[in-house]
Amino acid sequence: MYSLRTDDDIFDMINYKYTVAILILSSTITATKQFDDDRIECWNRANFNKAYIEYTNQICYVSSTYYVEQNKSIPRDPNDR
Numbered sequence: 001m002y003s004l005r006t007d008d009d010i011f012d013m014i015n016y017k018y019t020v021a022i023l024i025l026s027s028t029i030t031a032t033k034q035f036d037d038d039r040i041e042c043w044n045r046a047n048f049n050k051a052y053i054e055y056t057n058q059i060c061y062v063s064s065t066y067y068v069e070q071n072k073s074i075p076r077d078p079n080d081r
Contacts, residue, residue, distance in 0.1 A: 042060035044053045 040057060040061045042057050044056050048056065
């Protein structure tokens with residue numbers, strides 16, 4: 001017959017009861033950040049309205065973006081980019 005274990009202390013109970021819940025909560029929070037509206041903010045022109053900015057950010061997120069170091073300037077020629 002099954003008997004209850006009595007050699008667990010409070011730290012063991014915390015480990016096997018709450019660790020799984022904390023890991024699931026953390027992974028859920030991390031996964032939902034991917035679908036958040038502010039996942040990336042690309043450079044936009046000053047005269048863009050809100051709809052253009054949202055569209056630009058979505059395109060920037062799914063298309064090929066590139067990294068430019070802070071101490072370097074962006075090349076004007078698109079072929080050099």
